[in-house]
Amino acid sequence: MFMSYSILIRVVLPLLIGYWIARRTRHLIMSLVLRLMPLKVRLSQKAFAMQTRITMIVGVGIIAATLLAFNYAYVRVVPMTAEAPGKAAQELAPLPAPAQTPPTPKQPVIEPAPEAPAAAPELREPEKAAVAVPKPQPYFNPQPPPVPIETPVYLQLSAFRNYESAWAMQHRVAPHYRRPVWVGHHTYDAVPYKVLIGPFRSRRAAIEFKKAQRLKAFPRTLDEIRLYQS
Structure with missing residues (x-):
């Protein structure tokens, strides 16, 4: 189940968003390419084919950049979320149960006078911070990708x-x-x-x-x- 969500977030979702961005910016890229062309090339029969080819290359670059950005963000975020439950489990691990006292003998035994119990050492500030229970983090609900606008x-x-x-x-x-x-x-x-x-x-x-x-x-x-x- 986790593997299917990982593929959806790292491959399918960035491809859809990259295609939507490339589709939305197609006319802007074509107009910029046309303005950058020399006047002689702009008036030739091959101008539109060249303009379309450059626009397709830029669109593929936008899709690839979106895919790389999503994978980089996923690699940075997922290890942080995976380490948090492990640290919380280590900090909340139960303390070992005290050893049972040996049974008392039937015959009376002369025992030494009990010594005063030693005071427990106070915890230092770093140790107190380690024992503190972490606060629960809010659940992150990713927003769905925007719906592409219908082509005229x-x-x-x-x-x-x-x-x-x-x-x-x-x-x-x-x-x-x-x-x-x-x-x-x-x-x-x-x-x-x-x-x-x-x-x-x-x-x-x-x-x-x-x-x-x-x-x-x-x-x-x-x-x-x-x-x-x-």
Whole structure:
């Protein structure tokens, strides 16, 4: 049972938290990488692939750093909690029982006069501190990891092979909807330029908007898609 909790705290929990942190900071890292790129590289076709690759490497580094930090904290905390019960058991160990007195003989025996009992030596301050019973420590209840926020969903209206056709459709349909209409670029798609509308908080909200507007579109996320600003 202790081994399963140890694996949960040292492996599963830091991996989940590291993935959540990397997912939350993905767009921030991508924007920083884009700003650090030279202008010539930023305008090339390989810019987005390079940006995605660097973001994935940084995300893996965040997950690994979280895993190492949790294991370091676990190694420092667990020995301290394991030594406390052992010390308390040693300090509270019962004293040995006094030896039984021998039986008195039947015949009278002349005994010497009893000596005055010697006074017990007083305990010094360190010995008093060792005999003192330790105070009970409060129980530590770890908080559960935060729930990751759901990824925004977009409705893809159409896809084009060239940049001009995508922007022409965006300018044509944008005035008819209250939600923003975007042009996105997918590096690894044969038809790379997408016309998207959104974002929506969930896939269900996107489908309800599609039915209300009678659109021939399908919901999707922004995986490997970079949005352009007009």
